[in-house]
Amino acid sequence: MVAIHRKPAWAISEALATPEDAFLNRRTILKAWGLGTLAATAYAALPKSARAEGERKPAGNPALYPAKRNEAYKLDRSLTPEEISSKYNNFYEFGGSKDIWTEAQTLITNPWDIEIDGMVEKPFTIAFADLEAKIPLEERLYRHRCVEAWSMTVPWTGFSLAKLVEFAKPMASAKYIRFETFNDPSMASGQNGFLYTWPYVEGVTMAEAVNELAFVVTGVYGKPLLNQFGAPIRLALPWKYGFKSVKSIRKITFTDERPVSFWEGLASNEYGFWANVNPEVAHPRWSQAQERVLHTGETVPTLLFNGYGEQVASLYEGLESEPLYR
Numbered sequence: 001m002v003a004i005h006r007k008p009a010w011a012i013s014e015a016l017a018t019p020e021d022a023f024l025n026r027r028t029i030l031k032a033w034g035l036g037t038l039a040a041t042a043y044a045a046l047p048k049s050a051r052a053e054g055e056r057k058p059a060g061n062p063a064l065y066p067a068k069r070n071e072a073y074k075l076d077r078s079l080t081p082e083e084i085s086s087k088y089n090n091f092y093e094f095g096g097s098k099d100i101w102t103e104a105q106t107l108i109t110n111p112w113d114i115e116i117d118g119m120v121e122k123p124f125t126i127a128f129a130d131l132e133a134k135i136p137l138e139e140r141l142y143r144h145r146c147v148e149a150w151s152m153t154v155p156w157t158g159f160s161l162a163k164l165v166e167f168a169k170p171m172a173s174a175k176y177i178r179f180e181t182f183n184d185p186s187m188a189s190g191q192n193g194f195l196y197t198w199p200y201v202e203g204v205t206m207a208e209a210v211n212e213l214a215f216v217v218t219g220v221y222g223k224p225l226l227n228q229f230g231a232p233i234r235l236a237l238p239w240k241y242g243f244k245s246v247k248s249i250r251k252i253t254f255t256d257e258r259p260v261s262f263w264e265g266l267a268s269n270e271y272g273f274w275a276n277v278n279p280e281v282a283h284p285r286w287s288q289a290q291e292r293v294l295h296t297g298e299t300v301p302t303l304l305f306n307g308y309g310e311q312v313a314s315l316y317e318g319l320e321s322e323p324l325y326r
């Protein structure tokens with residue numbers, strides 16, 4: 001967490017990069033850190049075969065990458081180099097620092113089944129490999145804005161969430177989709193403590209899910225996802241703060257109840273359900289007016305809906321009384 005955060009060369013303002021969990025007091029963090037250190041040694045204790053297998057056989061099929069780029073998604077800035085975005089991650093299952101990419105190598109993504117249940121015609125489980133082969137892949141260049149006020153620009157590969165919804169055959173009564181990740185402390189060092197409520201959960205409305213921008217991600221930089229990016233399958237919801245883009249999805253539930261997401265459950269005064277990017281609505285502890293571009297160190301103005309208002313603003317008409325922007 002805060003204690004082991006090393007300042008990267010391109011960081012110009014640490015004050016901007018407040019970790020999402022800084023609301024937890026220092027004593028609690030130190031206690032958890034004690035447990036976290038124990039957890040870190042759990043990987044070393046794993047049988048060598050289990051570790052090697054996770055590293056040797058990623059779930060994604062390299063033959064499907066790179067996929068054809070969808071030119072409809074244009075950028076106003078340069079791409080973040082993989083060397084930078086793959087070594088500066090938020091993935092609390094592996095700890096609260098930005099350099100969890102080493103810890104994340106213990107994530108075993110093969111085999112990986114995805115359960116689809118709740119308000120669907122017929123609940124089912126599908127192997128990630130089958131899903132990846134079933135829906136044609138495309139590449140989209142998206143901006144990503146973390147609630148901590150840093151941003152990056154990433155070439156994701158995957159398919160629209162709308163296609164997955166179609167495939168899942170939800171009932172008309174479904175109003176939300178709830179996404180859930182794994183809960184396995186033997187494979188994820190950060191899941192050993194008592195600070196967090198695992199698994200990580202996120203949710204969107206059905207209208208958001210079928211918006212053209214909502215993207216299911218299986219690859220990045222023209223290759224299957226590396227573990228630290230949330231292998232084998234995650235979301236990219238570029239008009240929302242980064243924490244909505246849940247990683248390593250195991251279960252997709254169609255429901256008529258609004259899901260309570262991971263950060264909302266921990267601190268509902270700071271993080272809500274909607275979490276749409278808005279430079280004018282400050283986080284209780286910092287401004288959201290600007291963002292630090294990870295690979296240039298520049299500070300640039302943050303845009304409403306992260307610049308994607310044309311695609312998504314209509315989703316929120318009539319909902320103005322809702323806390324849409326945190």
Ligand SMILES: Nc1nc2c(c(=O)[nH]1)N[C@H]1C(S)=C(S)[C@@H](COP(=O)(O)O)O[C@H]1N2
Pocket residue numbers: 020085088089090091092093145146147181200228229230242243244245246247248
């Ligand atoms: N399962 C899970 N998904 C997650 C997170 C996490 O801790 N666990 N962090 C979120 C946050 S805060 C951000 S900013 C993005 C980071 O994605 P990246 O590491 O690919 O940049 O993942 C999101 N998805």
Ligand SMILES: [Mo]
Pocket residue numbers: 090145146147148241242243
């Ligand atoms: Mo984030």
